[in-house]
Amino acid sequence: MYGERAIAEASLLCFENPRPGRVYEISITLPEFTCLCPFSGYPDFATLQLLYQPGPRVMELKAIKLYVNSYRDRTISHEEVVNRLLDDFxxxxxxxxxxxxxxxxxxxxxxxVIRASHGVRQPS
Incomplete structure (x- = not known):
């Protein structure tokens, strides 16, 4: 199926920040995140909230969606999934x-609720 193939091939694509000299924030909500519990194998469901101040690049939204969907069959703890996603982003x-x-x-x-951050937030 084309959707499964798109998810399997997902990568985090970015484009050049159109306003590199301006401090601004991008907020993205992903309400249908799922992965598998490493202890029981049961599905875990979460809403992901990503908030960031872009540097040289901005992440493309469809690429984020496909990449995040690639976790649906991964056996991973809540703590590790948040930290791994943040590292990749x-x-x-x-x-x-x-x-x-x-x-x-x-x-x-x-x-x-797991929260992780990177860098220093600038006033916007």
Whole structure:
């Protein structure tokens, strides 16, 4: 299927920042993130909130969507997935500042929110 192929081949594409001299923020919400629990194998669902101040490059939205969807069958902890995604996003676009938050759906009466950041946020 073309969707599965697109997800399997996903990479984080970027384009040149159209306003490199201006401090501004980009906010992206990904409400349908899923991965697999490394202990039970059950699916974990989360809303990802990405907020960043671009450096030389801006991440392309469809590329982010496909890349994030590639985690749906990965067995990975909440903590590791947030840190790995953040590392990959930072490597792709070299932001001035970036924060990634994952708000995982409650399971077994436990609600988890993981937040990680990179760089120093500038006033905008």
């Amino acid at each position: 930072v490597a792709a676009c070299d932001p001035v500042w970036m924060q990634l938050e994952a708000d995982f759906n409650p399971r077994g009466n436990v609600h988890t």
